[in-house]
Amino acid sequence: MTSLRKTPVTIVTGFLGAGKTTLIRHLLENAGNRRLALIINEFGDLGIDAEILKGCGIESCPEDNIVELANGCLCCTVADDFAPAIEALLARPDAPEHIVIETSGLALPKPLVKAFDWPELRARLTVDGVVAVIDGAAVAEGRFADDPDKLAAQRAADPSLDHDNPLEEVYEDQLLCADLILLNKTDLMDPAAQETVAADIAATVPRAVKILLTSGGKIDPAVLLGLHAAAEDDLAARPSHHDAEDGHDHDDWDSFVLDLPAIDAPGPFVAKLAALADQFDIIRLKGFAEVTGKPMRLLVQGVGTRLQQGFDRPWKAGEARGTRLVVIGQKGLDRAAIEAALR
Numbered sequence: 001m002t003s004l005r006k007t008p009v010t011i012v013t014g015f016l017g018a019g020k021t022t023l024i025r026h027l028l029e030n031a032g033n034r035r036l037a038l039i040i041n042e043f044g045d046l047g048i049d050a051e052i053l054k055g056c057g058i059e060s061c062p063e064d065n066i067v068e069l070a071n072g073c074l075c076c077t078v079a080d081d082f083a084p085a086i087e088a089l090l091a092r093p094d095a096p097e098h099i100v101i102e103t104s105g106l107a108l109p110k111p112l113v114k115a116f117d118w119p120e121l122r123a124r125l126t127v128d129g130v131v132a133v134i135d136g137a138a139v140a141e142g143r144f145a146d147d148p149d150k151l152a153a154q155r156a157a158d159p160s161l162d163h164d165n166p167l168e169e170v171y172e173d174q175l176l177c178a179d180l181i182l183l184n185k186t187d188l189m190d191p192a193a194q195e196t197v198a199a200d201i202a203a204t205v206p207r208a209v210k211i212l213l214t215s216g217g218k219i220d221p222a223v224l225l226g227l228h229a230a231a232e233d234d235l236a237a238r239p240s241h242h243d244a245e246d247g248h249d250h251d252d253w254d255s256f257v258l259d260l261p262a263i264d265a266p267g268p269f270v271a272k273l274a275a276l277a278d279q280f281d282i283i284r285l286k287g288f289a290e291v292t293g294k295p296m297r298l299l300v301q302g303v304g305t306r307l308q309q310g311f312d313r314p315w316k317a318g319e320a321r322g323t324r325l326v327v328i329g330q331k332g333l334d335r336a337a338i339e340a341a342l343r
């Protein structure tokens with residue numbers, strides 16, 4: 001029997017490295033028998049998030065329930081890529097009970113929510129909620145704050161100027177669209193910083209939105225997937241810096257993929273990456289490395305200067321080994337110098 005119930009969709013937003021994939025992994029591990037499908041959109045088309053989730057071997061998550069939309073920015077290509085992908089999921093004999101979308105860390109959630117207001121989607125789907133994952137430690141360090149002096153000078157020259165900091169703009173757009181805000185990485189924050197950041201967020205968001213403190217994206221799936229917000233009915237309450245425009249400015253960001261030879265040891269490699277992240281203001285680094293003589297592949301994750309590494313699974317027979325990293329930063333990122341330092 002075909003159910004007339006609309007399929008709920010949860011949109012997971014949050015800046016680069018905030019912990020979206022970690023949250024979804026925890027969700028998959030704790031989803032019980034619920035039939036979930038994931039749509040993953042990544043900035044920089046290496047498909048690393050999908051690889052991480054596929055590599056996790058969680059039984060409740062067969063690989064073909066993970067759909068990658070790697071080309072371009074989901075919020076700007078909703079009609080071309082996204083609507084057909086979601087139609088295809090709904091047409092499956094074992095159609096998902098709930099769809100979770102991980103947007104890229106640079107995507108604005110509002111245009112995506114807007115797509116669910118289109119008649120063909122709204123008839124069959126509802127946005128259960130937009131969940132914003134926040135890197136609390138990065139916010140506490142002032143990563144998303146405008147430099148007040150610089151901004152004052154620029155505003156004096158151009159009074160219509162809103163923000164000078166594209167990071168802040170994306171961060172705020174994501175917060176303003178949320179039905180639930182997860183202040184994540186609390187393990188890296190002391191209680192006073194947690195309180196300050198939570199208060200700042202509450203002051204930024206005009207609606208009463210619940211803010212929960214998390215570490216490692218650990219939150220009860222019943223809460224995460226049970227917001228019942230019907231966000232598509234409520235677009236006006238979600239202001240965006242880009243309300244007047246279609247889409248947003250991709251020129252603010254640079255991203256490239258580095259193909260490197262096998263490395264000798266994880267420690268020195270990651271230390272070098274951390275130094276480069278600091279020197280060149282790299283926002284996000286992620287990928288896999290081949291370590292000479294090791295049967296496992298090394299997962300490398302960098303958020304600002306905070307680097308993590310760990311072997312995630314054995315290389316498969318016939319799989320091309322190697323070291324591939326996505327590097328993301330603001331416009332003007334010095335690819336040549338970064339690449340030269342690593343070769």
Ligand SMILES: Nc1nc2c(ncn2[C@@H]2O[C@H](COP(=O)(O)OP(=O)(O)OP(=O)(O)O)[C@@H](O)[C@H]2O)c(=O)[nH]1
Nearest residue numbers: 015016017018019020021022105185215216301308
């Ligand atoms: N200390 C700490 N690290 C975390 C936490 N959550 C995630 N991380 C780490 O932060 C890094 C980025 O996490 P991801 O889950 O990949 O972040 P993301 O938001 O999916 O990143 P993008 O897809 O690049 O936007 C990884 O190294 C995670 O292990 C947390 O609560 N505490």
